[in-house]
Amino acid sequence: MIAGLFRFKGGIKPETHKNASAGSPIQIAPLPKQLIVPLRQSPRATAECIVVPGQKVLKGERIGLPDSPLSTAVHAPTSGTVVEITPHAMAHASGLQTRCVVIEPDGDERWIDRPTLDYASASPKEALAWLRDHGIVGLGGATFPSHIKAGVDGGIETLILNGAECEPWITCDDRLMRERADGIVAGALILKHLTGAREIVFGVEDNKPQAIEALRTAIHGLSGDITVIPVPSLYPAGGEKQLIRVLTGVEIPHGKLGGDFGVQCFNVGTAYAVNRAINHGEPLVSRVMTVTGNVDKPGNFEVLIGTPVEALLALGQPKPDTGRILMGGPMMGFELPRLDVPATKATNCLIATSPTLFPPPPPEMNCIRCGACAVVCPAELQPFELYWFSRARNFGKAQEYHLFDCIECGCCSYVCPSQIRLVDYYRFAKGEIWAREREKSAADAARERFEFRNERQAREKREKAEKLAAKAAATKAKLAAAPTDAPAAVATDTPAGPDDAKRALIAAALERAKAQKAAVEPKNTDALTPEQAAQVAEADARRAAQAAPDTAADAPESN
């Protein structure tokens, strides 16, 4: 049971603008003409495509197989025909391309068979595989595969359901909690079962009283330790580490996960998707998104994954003076370089901007070290120090001052009276450090490869020489055993060495030649003169002798 709330340091209270869309119930977005489904639905993992152009697919049919531990399955969001499988720009500030399956809907929305899973009797392994195969990822924005988080082996005490939704403008989680609280709670119970958590805590910012009420109604009468806690509305209270801190008092350092501290945190939308997957057999093919900003009809829509952003934006009816389009919230979202990109499982909000709603940033002035940034930093960093170090390219010092603990929440930039775009400096510094580390590890790898190859070549030469020497020794031994006199005596008297080997080989060759000569019918293939045989043997021995002593001083090959 949560005794009292804790505080995280810092935080800001930007204008929320949530009223624009919070009042509008979730509507089902109409089917777009085409769905562009990226095979990459979570970071570091692209699913393996298992459909071909021209193939008919059903809604919920798998089109991408998870082929790595961090990968999840990808499904056809509706029934229709696969038109092509092609690289397509993804919803990212870079506008980079990723492999996408383009599906033309047939309009029937025909579902594939939807078997459900009795998770209480299923083995944990089975249930986790079920989540993976139903494409369940974190819907809070990071799209981390849920089967990994739910599969943390034991030690989880508290399961936190994140309904804080602290970013301004966004209301999709709010609406989901208001309208589908039962589904969220059902999903939370599944996640509790999978993680083995003792208690469930819903953390919802106190600016969403209706959502809190709906959740409380949904948990009413449930047995077990399950509570809904209103948390103070203070951005970024919905940051995983901040919410865990507020609800449990535990501070999770950079590089550690909640699971290491007995706390696991899922977005309420994820819990809802888990419920749909397990209790209804539906893979994750749609999610709720907010369309808001400079639009006539801001609202929340249940959108199929792969719906082009322009189609989605049109649902809100942007005003004529609409400028840039933001994906995600205004604090941590990004500007879309183009609008033909598909919505993904991470897409929670589209914001149409206008010069009045989002005025262009004023000119940057010098830092006056007022420390306003340090006061609001939820990571308790000294942002202005990081700014000075990043600006001076003093990356070592920036890391020493915990640059990588920065969660890029934007609080510092928000309050800076000198209008310094602080987060940009940290992104720059992080990028530079990563680039340098990549270069360094590339150089390290190249050096290792080179050293390994040198060693291999040396070893091969050594082995060859040893083999030859052994062969020579064997021949010597044979000669010694044979009823000939002088050469064998020499061979046995002196210690074995390259020269001895040579001599032994010459002797052996001569012996063989003699024997051949003595033979009645010499074979054509072996018709070498003794001189020839001796030359061959000598050459072999010379090569072996050269290779053996100076293998280390070998020059690298050009390749």
Place this chain on the structure above:
Amino acid sequence: MLTSPFVRKPTSVQQVMFTVLVALLPAIALYVWQFGAGIVVNIIIATLSAVGAEAAILKLRKKPVGLYVSDLSAVVTAWLIALTFPTILPAWILILATVLSIVAVKQLYGGLGQNPFNPAMAAYCLMIVAYPSAMSQWPAAGWMDLSTHLQLIGGASLDAVTGATPLDALRTGLRSGTDVDGILAREAFGILGGRGWEWIGLGYVAGGLFLIQRRVITWHLPTAFLAGMVLISGLFWIANPAHYASPLFHLASGGTLLAAFFIVTDPVSGATTPRGKLIFAASIALITYLIRNFGAYPDGIAFAVLLMNLCVPLIDMKTQPRVFGHKGD
């Protein structure tokens, strides 16, 4: 293309500086009430020289003149110089001090945010070393009419109107063998400190509390400075009350209250970490007290501030707060 965050708080350096100026108004009003409107004349002179100097050097440095002049930081420096300098100082010294603080102490180091030293205090130190007698001519307690003031700052010498500051009086009194109580009974002294100056001090406190409420400054610096002053003066006072003035006298005299809320709180040249701020401000109080009692100058705040400005990088480096999740490190 822009990057997140796409929204920002409606705030600016100009707004921060404007708030500081507003916070100085109660003290200025009390100054006028106690000593006459001369201070306003000085503030105008200093402001004009500071803004003029700032604009000129920004132009020379090929920086956006309008952007940086309108940030009001030069105006804040000008007001602080006017308030810390003797009011009856010849105007040319005031102008020289202001121009030097803007040009040499601030802009030559890189302008706004780049100066390692507090501009007003650096100007004060320069002037007290260069013109020690002019810098110790303070008006006697009481109202002075504007024409007398104008004559004085025009360079006229009117010995009748000048008097020693409370700290000066205490210093010379103690040297001549009088004990503290005897000195404080004289006419120049009021209830706590110098007559008239106590009221202005209250104005600084009011302005300072306003700045804390508006989150322009944090409580750390004024609290540590005042606490440091009370502690060190209290120790000496308890040991020998006949020879050392009480903590209350030290709080109410000289620039203690002005410094507590408006000088040691300069963010640019001061320490920035919470613990660093405490060390920085308490050290200034300590050094100030030592200079007041054992040094060659009656008030040592300016020197103490400059000395501690030098220590800021070290203090900040050694007092970095623990970051989130690293409490056990």
